[in-house]
Amino acid sequence: MLTVDSIETAYGVSQVLFGVSLAVGAGQVVTLLGRNGMGKTTTVRSIMGIARPRAGTIRFDGRAIHGLPPYRVAQAGLGLVPEGRQVFPNLTVRENLVATAANRAGSADPWRVEPVFELFPQLAARARSLGGALSGGEQQMLAIGRALMTNPRLLILDEATEGLAPLVRAEIWRCVERLKAGGQSLLLIDKDVGTLTRIADAHYILEKGQIVWSGTSADLRARADIQHRYLGV
């Protein structure tokens, strides 16, 4: 579904990615792991067209998407829940969901507001509150809901549980598992290796802008040395 092939991305003169390759298959849940500053978010920004790789290719369903502006990439079927959430603070919860909703792939059973509220009952209670007035956890739920409302074929979550209370994190993971059960393809960036090896199918570890290890959840669980060396756990 998504194939990233040896992309190199730089901000001005400082190169961040040195030939990153990864693949996400339909219905798969794949993670991107690594310590801070290793290039995880830059990889996501490159995929979404926010940062433009200067070498390498990115294909989505065989179609080259590198070099497209972000809204084109999004229209192609990629949905990003960005680091820091970035909900629209001056729109209500319901408006945040509806404003950018779309069903470009023509899904027979598209996401609507009610299913999102079913997924996150907390949001339903705050439907008329402004996005800026929500707690961090609620904003994260709203950001995920907003991305789902664009009916993305691949959903990317960048640090979706960062800075959230354990109970709220559990709530987010529960939702991710439900999405996976529903056949949603996912690319996850997170630090919670324990949970990720339970949920995800495959993992990629980034170190200084390069993929240094990749494998299945079983592989990763078995390799305490890898976890220790690259993830510091």
Place this chain on the structure above:
Amino acid sequence: MAIAQRTIVLGVAGLLLALVPPIAALTNQPFYVDLFRRMMIFAIAAVSLDLILGYGGMVSFGHAAYLGIGAYAVGIPAFHGIDNGFLQWSLAIVASALTALVMGAISLRTSGVYFIMITLAFAQMLYYLGISLETYGGDNGMRLAARSKFGGPIDLDRPMVFYYVVLAILVLFLVLGGRLVESRFGMVIRAAKSNEPRARAIGFSPFRYKLTAFVVAGSAGGLAGALLANQTEYLTPEFMHWTRSGEIMFMVILGGMGTLVGPVIGAVVLLLLEDVLSALTAHWQIILGPLLVLVVLFAKRGLFGLLLGTASRDG
């Protein structure tokens, strides 16, 4: 603000404005019909600016251009003996819309200070164009040959009739404006205002939405200009001067950005202050200036926000 609450505010305000002519007649002060009509005309211009300024975050410093275009769209045909109001006002709206389309298509590719400067430059270009129209009075302007004619009972030469025509247009515009900002279109505009990169990353290119809003605002500004020409029975390039753009912008900020009622309050209060203060002294701007500074400093949500006692919705 809840829909019901806004309907009440709108209803009460509309009722008060509707009561102005009878009260003016009872107290034998016809001047107030004239003053409040002028306020409402500027309120239409201010609300139209707020659609892009308050809701869309587009700081257009050339909104007076549409006032001028609308005024000349009435004045020039009238000069040539065409006084059909339907024709003149349609011309005002279409000409303003086209100008806004061109102005927006260019200026919306920029943002921040550049956007402000380009809109300002466009308006000044039109201002000097107005000055160069020697046939139509050049920088002296010209008298309006006759007020727009609509036939039937709608006779703008009767102050009361003209008053209620302006009031009806204002109320209609507020209702439509309310629908617009609550619509999906309005949501995208507001979303783009708060975080344009995010709106784009989620699959929306806000440019067309913003341009559409810009054209809608320009058209309404043009209609306000057509009304203004009928109000003053005189038109001059001064309608398009940048200080006029600043004045409209100030009405929006004074009343409360990102609300529909705010700019109406702003227009009423600013013109009222001008009227009261200029009766006191010829140097009334010395008093007005500091007053405005105080409002900006201590009532960032504008007078409407102050009235509500809560943060305005999108400020």
